[in-house]
Amino acid sequence: MRRISGTVRAFMAIFAVIIVLSVAIAATTGxxxxxxxxxxxxxxxxxxxxxxxxxxxxxxxxxFGGLFHLSSIVEENRGLKEEVEALRSDVARLSGLExxxxxxxxxxxxxxxxxGRTLAANVxxxxxxxxxxxxxxxxxxxxxxxxxMAVINSLGIVGRIVTTTGSTASVLLANDPRNAMGAxxxxxxxxxxxxxxxDGTGVLRLKPLGADPDIVPGDLVVTSGLGGIYPADHIIGxxxxxxxxxxxxxxxxxxxxxxxxxxIEEVLVLLDGQRGAAK
Amino acid sequence: xxxxxxxSLKVGPGATSAVGMVLGLVAQAAFFPGLLPGFPSLxxxxxxxxxxxxxxxxxxxxxxxxxxxxTLDALTGQFIxxxxxxxxxxxxxxxxxxxxxxxEALTTPAVVMIAAFMLKELIYLFVLVSSGLVFMPAxxxxxxxxxxxxxxCLGTGVYWALHMxxxxxVHVDREF
Numbered sequence: 171m172r173r174i175s176g177t178v179r180a181f182m183a184i185f186a187v188i189i190v191l192s193v194a195i196a197a198t199t200g201x202x203x204x205x206x207x208x209x210x211x212x213x214x215x216x217x218x219x220x221x222x223x224x225x226x227x228x229x230x231x232x233x234f235g236g237l238f239h240l241s242s243i244v245e246e247n248r249g250l251k252e253e254v255e256a257l258r259s260d261v262a263r264l265s266g267l268e269x270x271x272x273x274x275x276x277x278x279x280x281x282x283x284x285x286g287r288t289l290a291a292n293v294x295x296x297x298x299x300x301x302x303x304x305x306x307x308x309x310x311x312x313x314x315x316x317x318x319m320a321v322i323n324s325l326g327i328v329g330r331i332v333t334t335t336g337s338t339a340s341v342l343l344a345n346d347p348r349n350a351m352g353a354x355x356x357x358x359x360x361x362x363x364x365x366x367x368x369d370g371t372g373v374l375r376l377k378p379l380g381a382d383p384d385i386v387p388g389d390l391v392v393t394s395g396l397g398g399i400y401p402a403d404h405i406i407g408x409x410x411x412x413x414x415x416x417x418x419x420x421x422x423x424x425x426x427x428x429x430x431x432x433x434i435e436e437v438l439v440l441l442d443g444q445r446g447a448a449k
Numbered sequence: 450x451x452x453x454x455x456x457s458l459k460v461g462p463g464a465t466s467a468v469g470m471v472l473g474l475v476a477q478a479a480f481f482p483g484l485l486p487g488f489p490s491l492x493x494x495x496x497x498x499x500x501x502x503x504x505x506x507x508x509x510x511x512x513x514x515x516x517x518x519x520t521l522d523a524l525t526g527q528f529i530x531x532x533x534x535x536x537x538x539x540x541x542x543x544x545x546x547x548x549x550x551x552x553e554a555l556t557t558p559a560v561v562m563i564a565a566f567m568l569k570e571l572i573y574l575f576v577l578v579s580s581g582l583v584f585m586p587a588x589x590x591x592x593x594x595x596x597x598x599x600x601x602c603l604g605t606g607v608y609w610a611l612h613m614x615x616x617x618x619v620h621v622d623r624e625f
Contacts, residue, residue, distance in 0.1 A: 184541065187515070187537060188534065188537070188538075190530075191530035191531075191533055191534040191537070192530070192534070194529045194530035195528055195529065195530045195531050195534065195576060197529075198526070198527060198528055198529040198530070199528060199580045202526060202527070205526050208523065209523045209526050209529075212520060212523045212524060213523070213524060213526070216474065216478070216524055219475065219479070220475070220478055220479035220524075221479070222479075223475050223476075223479040223480040223483070224479040224480070224482070224483040225483065226480060226483070227479065227480045227481065227482065227483025227484035227485075228483040228484070230484055231483065231484050231485070231486070294479070295478040295479040295482070295524065296478065296482045296525075297478075297525045297527075298477040298478045298482075298490055298492075298521050298524070298525075298532075299490055299532065299573065300489055300490050300570065300592055300596050301573060301574060301577055301584070301592075302525075302527065302528075302577070304525045304527060306524070306525065332526075332527075333526045333527075340525055340526055340527070347577075347582040347583055347584065348582065367583070367584065367585050367588070368577075368582060368583075368584050371588070430486075430487075432482075432486040432487035432488075433486045433487070
């Protein structure tokens with residue numbers, strides 16, 4: 171008897187946990203702009219720690235990237251091997267600094283090309299799953315960041331702000347399936363909607379709005395500025411494939427984004443929204 | 450950690466779940482994405498959770514599944530509870546079969562790890578698709594296979610380290 175009641179209790183507890191989690195998921199599925207206090211606390215505690223370990227990961231990655239690049243030179247210059255060995259660690263460190271310097275210079279040039287106010291930010295950590303695309307940056311409401319602001323880098327559109335705390339903000343990346351933006355092809359001026367496909371790569375789905383769109387692989391796609399979030403004429407990417415669909419009625423194209431979403435490190439937040447369009 | 454025969458350290462399930470939680474948060478959300486950009490997500494908390502479940506530490510496995518999953522979700526503020534739900538269901542299934550598993554070789558834990566991680570990803574994907582998100586089928590299949598195999602390798606390594614090197618024992622529940 172006691173054994174049965176224990177089993178029933180266990181099943182009831184399992185059922186209750188599943189119900190509570192399901193309710194929490196349902197309540198946080200849509201567009202959230204405000205985080206709860208526990209979420210803000212967890213993020214506030216974790217952000218500096220996450221930023222620290224993110225940087226360590228990057229440094230290690232840059233270091234081994236530098237070593238990998240040097241290995242071909244070592245092969246060609248066996249006579250200089252000893253000298254190369256001595257310099258290897260310095261070069262690996264400098265190659266990381268050089269790439270960071272290049273990224274920051276690009277970002278500065280981009281910042282100068284805007285009419286509106288912009289804010290530079292660093293990625294501190296990212297979504298730990300395989301299916302969604304979200305990164306957290308080290309700027310929040312204290313710096314003027316609000317949900318709905320566009321986020322870009324020197325390569326193109328990165329995404330938009332969805333939630334904020336005082337010192338951090340979540341960026342929904344353009345390749346997340348929840349993201350959609352107005353777009354136009356540069357060659358044929360066909361208006362379309364570009365949305366994420368959530369596969370973790372830089373491929374985006376382009377759905378033309380017109381009846382008989384003229385879209386071919388190689389077409390450059392830029393933002394149309396019609397959605398109210400992203401400024402016009404920012405590069406989204408290049409068409410890599412066109413699916414004509416049944417009877418040519420449901421043409422869909424796939425766009426390779428100019429941004430490498432897995433390597434986003436520094437970004438610009440457009441504080442003035444549409445006014446942040448390029449000069 | 451408790452000393453074993455004065456020569457080596459023996460870890461307990463409490464310390465394992467605490468280490469798994471801290472290590473998992475730091476590694477999954479920050480270190481690995483910085484180190485291996487573009488690489489499928491390595492699920493450290495999942496690895497510790499399933500390893501604890503295979504060894505019969507039910508309470509610790511469920512605790513880590515729920516709190517680890519909820520904390521991971523809270524970090525990004527979206528679909529709160531989804532990771533916890535996936536871990537929870539996967540762990541429940543592993544717990545329900547763990548008494549029948551051979552624990553002194555790595556083959557069975559490795560197979561259970563693959564199945565558990567695949568189940569976790571499928572539940573995650575099911576909820577996302579149910580909420581209206583669309584994914585490309587070919588990419589889903591490859592992502593499922595690659596991430597399940599990678600995480601099963603990680604999980605088997607964690608199991609080997611915890612059980613075979615650090616002395617985390619199988620928990621036998623006589624009332625179960």
